[in-house]
Amino acid sequence: MKLQVEQAKEHIGKLFPFKFTEPATVLGEVTAFPWSHHDITISGDFRYDGQNFIVNGTVHTQGDYDCTRCLALVQHEETIPFSETFGVLKDWEDEEASEVVPFDGETIDLTEVIRETLIINEPSQVLCQEDCKGLCVHCGANKNVSPCSCESFVVDPRLAVLRTLLDEKDDD
Template sequence: MKLQVEQAKEHIGKKFPYSYTEPASVLGNVTAFPWSRHDITISGEFWFDGQNYIVMGTVESHGDYECSRCLQPTEHKQLDSFEETFVADPRGRMQADDSDIVPFDGETIDLTELIRDTLIINEPSQVLCQDDCKGLCVHCGANLNVSPCSCESFVVDPRFAALRALLDEKDDRLS
């Protein structure tokens, strides 16, 4: 995913739109991620500000995930934004301490690493099949979204069983 940016140098401040739809496999070895088997869509704009090239955009991805509560397969779509500043450095003379600005050859900006990093950094830690997913019963493993189970709804934590026994004795004495 490369941007041809040499025309932007002639038109300072003019924004140039771009849009790509590519298989996620163009990002390299990303097979560990659920979105790696689908297409990703990148769109945005770039411009030359007189010194640097500014690239802004969004990455739209979707993947086949497993619900974190009930373990059912679910599709998750995500839209992540990015912004990066590039400087033409055809001879590679930039210093390593210029971490806010990325050097490039002056003609094309390769977005591959930026897109891959954006997707990986924004990978969701938890995906739900629905906002109010009830999950699985902790005792029998039944999917509570499908139907309620017959397990006792109030189970005393074994660490507090002795306290529960004291409460039961007190209730027996009061009756």
């Protein structure tokens, strides 16, 4: 995932588009993520502003997730924008204080930027459908497929004594 940028120095402000598709394995050790077995597509553009290279783009990926509520297998696609500024390392005095990512001046390697973008934007919840009913807490049946025969109102065992008081009052 490398961009050849030396030609951009001759054309300050000109946008240079890029697009490539790679297997997620080029990002290193990412096997813990559902998108690790799929290809990722990176597209965008870069330009030279006279001092730094500005890269803007999107990462498109898909993964096989478990629905957060009912555990059904869901294929989830995501397109995530990213933006990063790169500068030639030898031009810097204080590398730590800069928000510019260093590079060698000829080739920008986007691998770490893409990896961080995907990991930071990993969804915390994926649903099979917006109104997923989930699983029955008692029998484990998928409520999206069919309703179960479990009692829907269950009293917390710590409050069961209070429930008996209500039952006694109804008997009177």
